[in-house]
Amino acid sequence: MSVSYVTIPVPEGETSPIKPPRRRRNATPRVRATYALTVLAFLLPSAIPIVLFVLGPMVAAAWVSLHQWNLLSPMTFVGFDNYAKLLADPRTADVFLHTGYYILGYLPLVYIGGLALAMALNTALKGRSLLRGVYFLPVVTSWIVVALVWRWLLNPSNGIVNTVLGFFGIDGPGWWTDPAWAMPSIILASSWKDLGFVMVILLAGLQAINTDYYDAAKVDGAGWWRRLFSVTLPLLSPSTFFVIVISLINGFQVFDQVYAMTGGGPNGASQVVVQQIYDLTFRYQRAGEASALSWMLFMVILAITLIQVRGQKKWVTYG
Amino acid sequence: MDNRRLSRRGLIAAIVLHVVIILGAIIMFFPFFWTIITSISPGAGLGVTPKLVPENPSLGAYERLFSEQPFGRIILNSLGLALVTTVVQLFTSATAAYAFSRLPFRGQSAIFAIYLTTMMVPLQVLIVPLFVELKTFGLLNTYLGALLPTFASIFGIFLLRQAINQVPRELDEAATLDGAGHFQTFGRIILPNIRPALATLTVFAFMSSWNSFLWPLVVLRKPELQTLPIALAGLQGQYTTEWDIIMAGSVVSVLPMLALYIFAQKYVIQGVASSGIK
Numbered sequence: 001m002s003v004s005y006v007t008i009p010v011p012e013g014e015t016s017p018i019k020p021p022r023r024r025r026n027a028t029p030r031v032r033a034t035y036a037l038t039v040l041a042f043l044l045p046s047a048i049p050i051v052l053f054v055l056g057p058m059v060a061a062a063w064v065s066l067h068q069w070n071l072l073s074p075m076t077f078v079g080f081d082n083y084a085k086l087l088a089d090p091r092t093a094d095v096f097l098h099t100g101y102y103i104l105g106y107l108p109l110v111y112i113g114g115l116a117l118a119m120a121l122n123t124a125l126k127g128r129s130l131l132r133g134v135y136f137l138p139v140v141t142s143w144i145v146v147a148l149v150w151r152w153l154l155n156p157s158n159g160i161v162n163t164v165l166g167f168f169g170i171d172g173p174g175w176w177t178d179p180a181w182a183m184p185s186i187i188l189a190s191s192w193k194d195l196g197f198v199m200v201i202l203l204a205g206l207q208a209i210n211t212d213y214y215d216a217a218k219v220d221g222a223g224w225w226r227r228l229f230s231v232t233l234p235l236l237s238p239s240t241f242f243v244i245v246i247s248l249i250n251g252f253q254v255f256d257q258v259y260a261m262t263g264g265g266p267n268g269a270s271q272v273v274v275q276q277i278y279d280l281t282f283r284y285q286r287a288g289e290a291s292a293l294s295w296m297l298f299m300v301i302l303a304i305t306l307i308q309v310r311g312q313k314k315w316v317t318y319g
Numbered sequence: 320m321d322n323r324r325l326s327r328r329g330l331i332a333a334i335v336l337h338v339v340i341i342l343g344a345i346i347m348f349f350p351f352f353w354t355i356i357t358s359i360s361p362g363a364g365l366g367v368t369p370k371l372v373p374e375n376p377s378l379g380a381y382e383r384l385f386s387e388q389p390f391g392r393i394i395l396n397s398l399g400l401a402l403v404t405t406v407v408q409l410f411t412s413a414t415a416a417y418a419f420s421r422l423p424f425r426g427q428s429a430i431f432a433i434y435l436t437t438m439m440v441p442l443q444v445l446i447v448p449l450f451v452e453l454k455t456f457g458l459l460n461t462y463l464g465a466l467l468p469t470f471a472s473i474f475g476i477f478l479l480r481q482a483i484n485q486v487p488r489e490l491d492e493a494a495t496l497d498g499a500g501h502f503q504t505f506g507r508i509i510l511p512n513i514r515p516a517l518a519t520l521t522v523f524a525f526m527s528s529w530n531s532f533l534w535p536l537v538v539l540r541k542p543e544l545q546t547l548p549i550a551l552a553g554l555q556g557q558y559t560t561e562w563d564i565i566m567a568g569s570v571v572s573v574l575p576m577l578a579l580y581i582f583a584q585k586y587v588i589q590g591v592a593s594s595g596i597k
Contacts, residue, residue, distance in 0.1 A: 038501050039424045046415035046434075049471035053449065054437045060448035071451070120340050133584050134344045137351070140580045140587070142530035144548040145569045148555060149350050152357065152562050158368040160353055192350070197591060204592035253441045256532045260552050274443045282537070287447045294444040301439060 065291035071281075075288070082292035092293070094268065095276045096300075098183065102272060103251035105187040106194075111243060113191065114198030119232070121199070122206045132203075136196035143193070147260030150189035151176060179269035182262045186270060190257055198243055205239030206232070237316040245308055252301050273297050351573075357566040364562030380567035388550065389543060390571065397546045398575070400462065400535075401528040404469045408524040409517060412475030417505050419476070420483040421491065438473045442533060450537055464538045465546075469528060475520045478590065482516035483509055519590030522583045529576055547572040 027035075065082055067075035086092045117135060121128055138146065153161050154175035162172030176185045213231045222230060233240075255274035258264060264271035264279070273293065280290035353369075359376040360369035384390050418424075419431050449468060450459075458464030490512070491504045499507065510517070532548045539545060545553070551568050558564045580587065 035422075036424075039418060039422050042414045042418035042422060042501070042505075043430075045411040046471045046476060047430075049411065049467065050434065050437060050473075053452075053468040053470075054440060054445065055433075057445040057448035057452060058440060060452070061444055064447055064451075071447075117340075117343070120336055123336065125337065125340065129584075131340060131344050132588065133581075134348055136584070136588060137577075137580070138347070139591075140526055140576050141573055142532070142548050142551075142576075144530075144532055144551050145573055148551060148565055148569055149354050151555075152364070152566065153350060153353065155364070155562075158364065158366065160368065163368050192347070195347070200588050200591045249439060253443065255443070256548075259532075260555065274441070277443050277446070278533075281447055281450075291447050294441070294447070297441060298439075298444045301441065305439060 061291045061294055064287055065295050067288045069287045070285040071287050072285075078288065082288045083296070086289060086292055086296065091268075091271075091276070092296075095271050095273045098270060099252055099254065099272045101183055102187060102190075102254055103248060105184065106190050106251060107244070107247050109187065109191040110194050110198045110247065111240070113195050114202050114243070115236075117195065117199040118202035118206055122203060132196075132200070135199055138193045139196045141193065143256035144260050146189055146193045147257040150185065150192070151261050154185050154188075176262050176270075177266060179266050182266060182270040186254075186257055186261055189261065190254070193257075194247075198247075201243055202236065202239050205236045209235045234317055238318055241308070241312050241316045245305060248304055248308070249301055252297060252304075354566045354569050354573075357562055358570050360563055362561075362563065363566070364560045380561075380563040381571070384564055384567050384571065388554070390550070390568070392543060393545050393547055393550045394571070394575075396462075396544060397529055397572075400465055400546060401525045403462075403466055404528040405521055405524040407466075407470045408472045408475050409520060411471050412479050412520060413510065413513075413517070414505075415471075415476045416479035416483050417501075417509060419480050421504075421509075422501065434473055434476060446533070446537060449534075453538060459538060460541050460544060462544070465535050465544075468534060469531075472520075472524060475524065478520055479513060479516055482513040486512045515586060515589070518583060518586045522579060522587050523590065525579060526576060 064075070066077060066079060068078045068082070069075040121132055121135075125131070153159050156162060156172070156174040156177050159175070161175075165172040173181045175181050209232070213235065214227060217227045217231050253274055254272050255278070258270055258272050258275050259278070262270045264275045274297070277290050277293050277297070280286045280293065356371065356373060357363045357369050358380050359378065360367070360373040361375060361377050361379050363369045415434075419427065445468075453459055453464045453467070456464075458467070486509060490508050494504045494508050530548060531546075532552075535546045536549050536552075539549070551565070551572060554565050554568050
């Protein structure tokens, strides 16, 4: 798991809860200068890498995206040609569609699975922490290992899954060798890996729910399903929001598991946006187009995140 | 009567729940189990599907892994990079978190907002310019090149800032009255009080470096500089059907992470749970 994705700020009320003490206006210039230096001393260790290795490259990527460039010879300015070329190329729509397919398959699977697990593990259960540990274990495993292991489990000829299916007289599919099954194979592996992560987020949300609500609902005669839809899910909406935002941001950036499981194949059937960026850059040396596609991806992520943040008022209840 | 029937129903529900959860855990764990079994089943994949209890278990795949590949060196590479990343991230995150929590200055919330926005930027957006930047500095195929972009962690800053916000202000005010400056307050009051958060970040920083794939793949092209995930992806190309070797490599790469995880499981799960929502 790459950690950069673990956290997204909850946009409301997230400014520092502690009121900072007001600076005194009448401080001497010397005191002020010392204070400014102190602030710099604490801030620069993080600011330097962020400016040099995130913000700077981001601007540079925008610049590169306006050029034709093979990473070696000088750049040729082409304006928005790269964007126009990408938009006209049917493969661009394909890679975004495949990425969308991945997200649509993966998200409901990990959310419903994670919710069921969180609810089960939130009850009095023997060996609860051991079980949580087992479910969380894949989260700390690298994508590459997960992809390799699942490639082996789902090996069409002698993988264990098809061997077991064969035992029941079922002719298992070709999984990652079959264009129709390549993406489901990736979705399966990814869901297995991330289930524990979603479970823990939702578990933290469940534990924050005041049990009085359930008692009140029971007194009113609400059954299990009614309590789920009228108490649990609404009160879990901040955690749900968090899981969806994070999963979408990650989903659009899906790469490691695709690279290791199918490489985008067979026949481009599981080619996703990032694999395409990687191929454009390092296989075809078309850095301008790769940067343009990168920025298109960033814009899509930004837009979807903003829509969600705007839309959260309609269904996310804090309380 | 009614009560007894309810409790019997409760009992059955509890049993069903236990069975389902434990069965689920076994299914979740099975891929790990199968990886180990495959790695000790000679010839696995060459037309052979291993048995649940291997007939002639052997560590041959591990021997080949270390004799045919520079696997010792690769493990050291991953370990070194992960350790440096972890130490530097702890430092840069803690100092930044202190600034955002305890040192009010003009433009503070704007700068914090910029920091947080960078979290949404996919590494892939940056890959071309980062590659060019490191090439310009002559840092391709160097450990420093692999390390530099990992030196700041927005997740770390966010996590530690939340932890510092929980430390009572009276503590640092008392220190200030005793004549301590910000550096002393930071070192003697704040850091000791946020140990659990520092432990969480340690595990996460180590884990993300240990598992990172795309950036090392791009910057470390020489075989002797490779890290574990890249070497593993490479094994796949070399030993297409010899799954015992590929799975042995997987086991080797998971073990150190597993040890760290068992050691710090409590913190990792708490860290995830408290990272975004409160």
